[in-house]
Amino acid sequence: MDALHEVDSKLNSMAEEFIGKTQRHADPLKAASIHQEAIEQLSAQLVQQVSVKNLFMYANQWGETLKTRQMEGGKDQTLLRAKNDILERALRVKSVDYLREVVPFNTNIAQHALFSANPRGSSKQVTSTVYGVRNVYIKHTTGEVLTTYEARVMGAIQSLWFKKNINGSANGSASVELKYADILTEMGLSDGSANYKRIQEALMRLMNIEVTLTQYQRSKNAEYEEIALTRLIDQIVFRRKIGTSNHYQYKFEIRLPEWLVEANREGNLFDVSLILMNDLKSYLSQGLYWLVSSYPEEPSVTLELSTLAGHFHFLDDDREPIMPVFKIVERIKQACEELQTVGFIDQFEFSGKKQGLLERYLTVTKNPVFLNGPVRSVKDQEEPLQLDLF
Incomplete structure (x- = not known):
């Protein structure tokens, strides 16, 4: 498995974990809080597990494709939205590291x-x-x-x-x-x-x-x-x-x-x-x-x-x-x-x-x-x- 497919595989697993954590709550306020906590936790894991080079390379090559597929809708829309949210948060975390x-x-x-x-x-x-x-x-x-x-x-x-x-x-x-x-x-x-x-x-x-x-x-x-x-x-x-x-x-x-x-x-x-x-x-x-x-x-x-x-x-x-x-x-x-x-x-x-x-x-x-x-x-x-x- 090449580096970008490995990033995609990790994102898929994290997106599935995110969906499992967030879709059980009917209370919108509680769901929003859990949503934010899960995104931050999973994006931090992604930053630790994936080199910055592979992270940004994946975003440059596949990021726009993920967004386009999400906008098109379909049965994978929830998974795609979770992948996008985790990826974007991870990119921001790493960029902020540089700016710190x-x-x-x-x-x-x-x-x-x-x-x-x-x-x-x-x-x-x-x-x-x-x-x-x-x-x-x-x-x-x-x-x-x-x-x-x-x-x-x-x-x-x-x-x-x-x-x-x-x-x-x-x-x-x-x-x-x-x-x-x-x-x-x-x-x-x-x-x-x-x-x-x-x-x-x-x-x-x-x-x-x-x-x-x-x-x-x-x-x-x-x-x-x-x-x-x-x-x-x-x-x-x-x-x-x-x-x-x-x-x-x-x-x-x-x-x-x-x-x-x-x-x-x-x-x-x-x-x-x-x-x-x-x-x-x-x-x-x-x-x-x-x-x-x-x-x-x-x-x-x-x-x-x-x-x-x-x-x-x-x-x-x-x-x-x-x-x-x-x-x-x-x-x-x-x-x-x-x-x-x-x-x-x-x-x-x-x-x-x-x-x-x-x-x-x-x-x-x-x-x-x-x-x-x-x-x-x-x-x-x-x-x-x-x-x-x-």
Whole structure:
């Protein structure tokens, strides 16, 4: 039995159990109470017994069929309604799990093309201009790139800064004292020295890479946009015992750049789930989740494929694809399918031209559950024009 048939078999058994529990009561109030309790109990069991991937895959492939068959009526209508109710409740439970631990993140960082979804294909150039949703100029002595792992580390730092520094108030310094374990907890990863080393390497890349944000805004309702020549981390202070050569303590201090601190205070933020990102296997699906989330009030987000390709570093400095176009499109499609698998999006579609990347568009429609999260940002104004500096 394949995974989806196994989910269907479990749903059938649970629906039959539900019917057995609820159809014996004539009192409508008591029946309604038992109905709700049974749905919650059985959906919780389904979440425990079925992986999130199979749960959302089943919903994506068979969910609409179940609803259609239920609307058509027939002798199985009660069973189909029970299956639908249990499935929908289970999907909501899992989606809410993702939203339970969200991180406030700065829109400037998410919408500038900072993070590569193709780190192994980096040209290793010392400087480069990346054309994405918002263009960015990147400078690094070794030509290294930032990946979505660094984005997740940055998200954890942002979250901890909010928790430890201002806690929702308008005050707070640029510095925050952290431990490796703090960052790993925010990211939903296990504690351990191997992860400490990876976190430290990510911190050093975030500090060493210079970036020019061409459309930096302190808040979404700002009257002006600015150009910020900066780093994502201003300073890191490690500690070690005097007389030792390389054994740093697990506690250290990070100082955020002043532009980011001020933008955080102004509320130019959206919410993102680092836990959900753990369930995404590819860099591109992580990056696309990050980018689409940065439009928190939009049920659907439409982006040109050339913009997406540039945003995730699939174009060179001459804006030419670094791989065949069909491979870029296939990777974008696979990323969307993975976002469906974890339930972040309901559907996606391509439109416009059939060939190339220009005038060819991707529209992603979010799962409504993610529109109801505790979004902190204010309503977007009209997108500012790109500034081409270099």
